[in-house]
């Protein structure tokens with residue numbers, strides 16, 4: 001039986017998540033080649049040292065690859081990479097696939113998917129749940145929607161980057177699901193930080209609160225992981241606060257469009273906006289704790 005040729009894969013966006021995800025593709029040895037691009041080109045160097053190829057534009061990556069993945073900051077970054085000069089659209093063609101794993105809204109994803117389809121390419125959205133450590137460990141949860149053939153084709157890549165993937169239907173469904181998930185996460189983090197702040201003001205040990213929460217029905221890995229960062233008020237970024245605020249903003253816009261009241265998420269969004277205004281945008285999203293602190 002003829003051997004199935006290995007895919008040539010590309011990766012756009014080597015931030016906290018993208019670097020780890022591209023590295024896992026590279027380390028797996030499952031692909032004929034891994035080609036990377038990042039707006040700030042210096043960030044390609046570590047992966048190139050490990051065996052990746054590097055290109056100067058998104059179009060050059062797409063031109064050389066069967067499937068190109070992207071993990072970019074937000075809707076404007078995702079659109080820029082596709083529609084900008086020497087963007088994905090300049091090189092996408094029949095036989096090529098594009099998988100955008102960034103967290104964006106449905107309108108962004110749909111616009112990208114339609115443009116790719118117009119050029120004969122296949123498009124899949126694949127936002128992920130899980131932060132820096134799950135990305136390094138290849139343990140992300142992948143929410144995918146769009147072209148089912150492309151979804152099937154990239155299973156080997158998804159298996160390397162994640163622990164489970166879900167095919168949710170037509171383009172937009174994964175973007176919506178990811179925003180709902182992150183709306184819950186942002187609201188939980190906001191409530192947790194308020195609890196930590198109130199405990200402190202009320203003369204209680206925050207470590208005791210953490211332990212008590214951890215033993216009951218509210219126990220969850222996020223409180224256990226972020227609690228110590230909050231207690232030390234030191235927030236090295238795993239999930240940058242500006243991205244969590246972007247996700248709350250996009251989830252609230254989805255709620256507006258569907259006439260769904262979201263008062264808890266709206267309040268959490270205000271706390272994240274406040275923390276951003278106080279200079280914590282690039283710190284971990286646990287820094288929303290700083291919004292609870294009054295002078």
Ligand SMILES: NC(=O)C1=CN([C@@H]2O[C@H](COP(=O)(O)OP(=O)(O)OC[C@H]3O[C@@H](n4cnc5c(N)ncnc54)[C@H](OP(=O)(O)O)[C@@H]3O)[C@@H](O)[C@H]2O)C=CC1
Nearest residue numbers: 013014015016017039040072073077103131132238239243
């Ligand atoms: N960190 C996390 O825990 C998780 C993040 N996500 C989502 O994944 C995506 C990436 O997150 P993360 O890796 O943390 O983010 P980072 O801020 O670390 O990286 C963002 C990436 O986007 C690139 N970028 C930003 N603006 C542009 C632009 N206009 N044109 C081209 N490239 C651009 C950056 O390039 P440059 O290096 O040049 O700035 C960088 O490669 C986001 O959508 C986020 O919401 C999802 C799950 C978990």
Ligand SMILES: O=CC(=O)O
Nearest residue numbers: 128129130131239
């Ligand atoms: O989007 C962030 C995450 O941790 O998931």
